[in-house]
Amino acid sequence: MFIINIGFTLTRSNSSLFVLRRSNDVTYLLLxxxxxxxxxxxxxxxxxxxxxxxxxxxxxxxxxxxFFLRIDVKRDATGFLRHGPLHFYLSQQRYTEDILERAGMANCKPATTPIDTKGKLSADDNTKVDDVKSYRSLAGALQYLMVTRAFAVQQAYLHMHDLCGLHQALLKRILRYVLGTTHLGLHLRASAELSVTAYSDADWAGCPDTRQSTSGFYVFLGDSLVLWSSMRQLIVSRSGAEAE
Structure with missing residues (x-):
């Protein structure tokens, strides 16, 4: 690969991120x-x-x-919305509005949350999805919204091979939530300290079909959120402590 030949090295944390160091200078390349x-x-x-x-x-x-990967990037060194010194503001308003237009839900009633945290999706449902092709197309478009809605989109993907009415309702719930949050984004600010803070949690046997648990974590650099994930565990835990 050309960028390797000119001195970049691949990072362990991200297969698309490369780093080049020369003396006291460092360069990052995201491909x-x-x-x-x-x-x-x-x-x-x-x-x-x-x-x-x-x-x-x-x-x-x-x-x-x-603009990169359906993310609008605004740069402001003087401050934004009175939140103090801001270097970058990331949002997906343009992309979310396009998705809502495709789904015919641009004028629907917004939802305050992307998913019902008390309810658990199950594959055991006899109702069928009206338009499987449309569901899969919209769920695929939501991949680029996983910047802020990872857990909910993950749930919409779980039973892509065998869809039912519950999953269609979930997809519409996510889109209703998207409608009410198109104006929100991520603030990446300069920080006086390069402290790294991480938070993690897990449910226990959250999936009603497999009894697998779901783990999630957030990592902050200073006061900026830089890394996060929500994914189902590979094994079945025997207790809440083991799941965490």
Missing amino acids: YVDDIVLTGSSTTLLQQIVERLRREFVVKDLVELS
Whole structure:
């Protein structure tokens, strides 16, 4: 791979993220298919890397990052919405509005939560989905909304091979929640301290079919949320303590 040959190394945490270090300078390159996000501590080094890429590929340099993987990126060094110094604000309003138009739910009643936390989805339901193709298309579009709605979208994917009415209701619930939260986003701010704080939790035997538990975690760098996940555990835990 070309970027490996010019000195970048692949990170362990992300198969799309590469790092290049030269003396006291560091550069990060995020690669997704034919889209690249490049940033670093040295403007000179960044320019050199861009020139190397241009000599090898047809590259269009958009200068400042504004839209990537259905995420709108706004940069503001003076402050935003009175929340103090902000460097980046990430939102998906444009993309969510497109999904709602496709689903014919742009004028539906918003929901305050993306999923009923008390109810558990089961495969044991005789009602059928009206349009399986449409369900799968919308569920696929929601993949890019997993930035903020990972658990709910995961639930919509669990029984993609054998859909029922409960899953259709869940998909509509997620879209109703999306309608009421299109204006929300993530704030990534500069922090005086590079402290790392993590929170994790798990339910116990949350799936009514397999009795598997679901784990979730959030990681903050300073006061900015930088990493999160929600996924079903591979084994069946015998207690809540074991699940956690």
